Amino acid sequence: xxxxxxxxxxxxxxxxxxxxxxxxxxxxxxLSNNDGCVIARSKEAKALDIGxxxxxxxxxxxYLKNGGHVFxxxxxxxxxxxxxxxHVLETIAPSVEVYSIDEAFxxxxxxxxNFDLYKFGCYVKSIVKQWTGVPVRVGIAPTKTLTKVAIYQxxxxxxxxxxxRLANTxxxxxxxxxxxxxxxxxxxxxxxxxxxxxxxxxxxxLAQCSPEHIRQKFSIVLERTVRELRGERCLDxxxxxxxxxxxxxxxxFGQRVDDLSRLQPIMSNFVVxxxxxxxxxxxxxxxxxxxxxxxxxxxxxPQHRGFNSFQFPHPTNDxxxxxxxxxxxLKPIFRANYSYAKAGVLLSLFSxxxxxxxxxxxxxxxxxxxxxxxxxxxxxxxxxxxxxxxxQNTSQYSPMRQSMVSPKYTTSWYEIPLVN
DNA sequence: TCTGGGGTCCTAGGACCC
DNA sequence: TCTGGGGTCCTAGGACCC
Numbered sequence: 001x002x003x004x005x006x007x008x009x010x011x012x013x014x015x016x017x018x019x020x021x022x023x024x025x026x027x028x029x030x031l032s033n034n035d036g037c038v039i040a041r042s043k044e045a046k047a048l049d050i051g052x053x054x055x056x057x058x059x060x061x062x063y064l065k066n067g068g069h070v071f072x073x074x075x076x077x078x079x080x081x082x083x084x085x086x087h088v089l090e091t092i093a094p095s096v097e098v099y100s101i102d103e104a105f106x107x108x109x110x111x112x113x114n115f116d117l118y119k120f121g122c123y124v125k126s127i128v129k130q131w132t133g134v135p136v137r138v139g140i141a142p143t144k145t146l147t148k149v150a151i152y153q154x155x156x157x158x159x160x161x162x163x164x165r166l167a168n169t170x171x172x173x174x175x176x177x178x179x180x181x182x183x184x185x186x187x188x189x190x191x192x193x194x195x196x197x198x199x200x201x202x203x204x205x206l207a208q209c210s211p212e213h214i215r216q217k218f219s220i221v222l223e224r225t226v227r228e229l230r231g232e233r234c235l236d237x238x239x240x241x242x243x244x245x246x247x248x249x250x251x252x253f254g255q256r257v258d259d260l261s262r263l264q265p266i267m268s269n270f271v272v273x274x275x276x277x278x279x280x281x282x283x284x285x286x287x288x289x290x291x292x293x294x295x296x297x298x299x300x301x302p303q304h305r306g307f308n309s310f311q312f313p314h315p316t317n318d319x320x321x322x323x324x325x326x327x328x329x330l331k332p333i334f335r336a337n338y339s340y341a342k343a344g345v346l347l348s349l350f351s352x353x354x355x356x357x358x359x360x361x362x363x364x365x366x367x368x369x370x371x372x373x374x375x376x377x378x379x380x381x382x383x384x385x386x387x388x389x390x391x392q393n394t395s396q397y398s399p400m401r402q403s404m405v406s407p408k409y410t411t412s413w414y415e416i417p418l419v420n
Numbered sequence: 421t422c423t424g425g426g427g428t429c430c431t432a433g434g435a436c437c438c
Numbered sequence: 439t440c441t442g443g444g445g446t447c448c449t450a451g452g453a454c455c456c
Contacts, residue, residue, distance in 0.1 A: 031424090032423090032424035032425075033424055033425070034422085034424075035422085036423055037423060037424055039424065039425095054423085055422070055423040056422075057421080057423080058423085060422090073424085099456085100456045101456075102456080185454095185455085186454070186455085187454090188453060189453090189454095190452085190454090191454085219430070220430075220431095221429075244427080245428080246426090246428090247426085247427095248425075248427075249425090249426090250424095250425065250426080251424085251425080252423085252424065252425090254422090295423085296423090297422090297423055341423095342424095401422090
């Protein structure tokens with residue numbers, strides 16, 4: 001009984017390095033939208049003590065002085081590289097669950113019993129590196145939560161092969177004793193505090209608690225974690241990609257926005273993007289919500305947060321309906337004389353595109369289905385936006401800073417790398 | 421000056437039903 | 439005088455993940 005977790009090393013930073021061999025062994029960080037926070041660091045940047053999620057402006061000067069390199073995020077590149085890695089995994093493993101952009105679980109139960117799983121892990125690592133250029137770590141263990149512990153061992157002990165297998169009770173006990181409870185998958189900041197107070201310091205301490213007791217004191221979620229740490233499988237490989245239950249499009253603004261006439265067209269851009277995703281998912285929604293907020297970091301100025309929803313009489317994925325609903329929802333929560341730092345749109349209450357529940361009050365003469373128009377627009381906008389809705393801001397998606405983006409090396413003919 | 425974006429699951433409590 | 443009990447559904451909010 002074994003699962004493997006394949007985890008890409010400093011994924012975004014590694015993607016940038018693949019196309020910039022001149023940056024090998026140099027510190028490199030990738031920033032969030034607006035160049036706000038550090039969201040990925042190469043190991044050289046970690047060595048310079050650049051923390052995960054730190055505001056860029058706080059570390060910028062010292063980091064650059066130390067010869068560090070920096071990139072704005074380039075999700076077209078990372079998404080494409082991720083797809084390549086996952087494709088390689090699917091060709092060599094019996095069953096793969098793509099867990100996130102940089103992680104996948106492999107089901108190894110069906111491999112031959114005599115198969116040396118540690119060697120298999122090394123093979124996975126080398127083939128992914130050879131075919132995509134992305135360095136990965138591999139953790140092998142009986143449950144998902146334990147594969148996470150195995151990966152933590154690779155990182156912490158700097159295992160040269162990049163592969164750790166927890167094959168028996170002795171391996172597991174040792175690894176758990178070396179893992180702080182806060183590093184366990186499912187234990188976040190809050191739970192960590194509570195566990196520390198209860199004298200539960202290492203993952204081994206947690207594993208030795210009675211699951212029933214944990215359920216009573218904490219939650220059913222943490223009970224599952226305890227069982228998983230003890231080798232009891234509670235979380236299975238999920239082959240089918242679950243349908244989304246909500247779609248969010250939101251951004252922080254590079255420059256504050258304070259009047260409705262500027263905010264409205266930006267909101268329209270979010271709605272348009274969200275409904276494109278909705279149609280890709282082959283779903284319709286019955287509710288659109290909008291939210292706005294000022295900066296929580298700026299105490300000196302008056303703060304305001306607003307959230308409001310609009311319900312549709314029948315499920316829709318027509319951009320025009322949703323633009324209309326969002327506009328109505330925005331009005332009561334927008335207040336003048338505030339500097340907004342972030343806004344967004346949330347679609348929810350989904351039903352499948354094929355299911356049609358006509359409204360009791362719908363005029364039977366109105367056209368039943370406008371989906372062709374949306375299909376045509378989606379088709380024309382596939383590679384580059386050619387058709388906008390009138391309420392959109394066509395000059396700028398949102399007021400965002402993004403000053404150091406690398407080329408779309410793998411997804412645009414115009415930005416393909418040149419070899420001299 | 422400057423602090424990401426996009427998700428999921430669980431629970432408690434209120435509304436409502438018979 | 440005495441005022442049930444058991445259930446479902448929905449929503450908001452908290453916690454977690456990458």
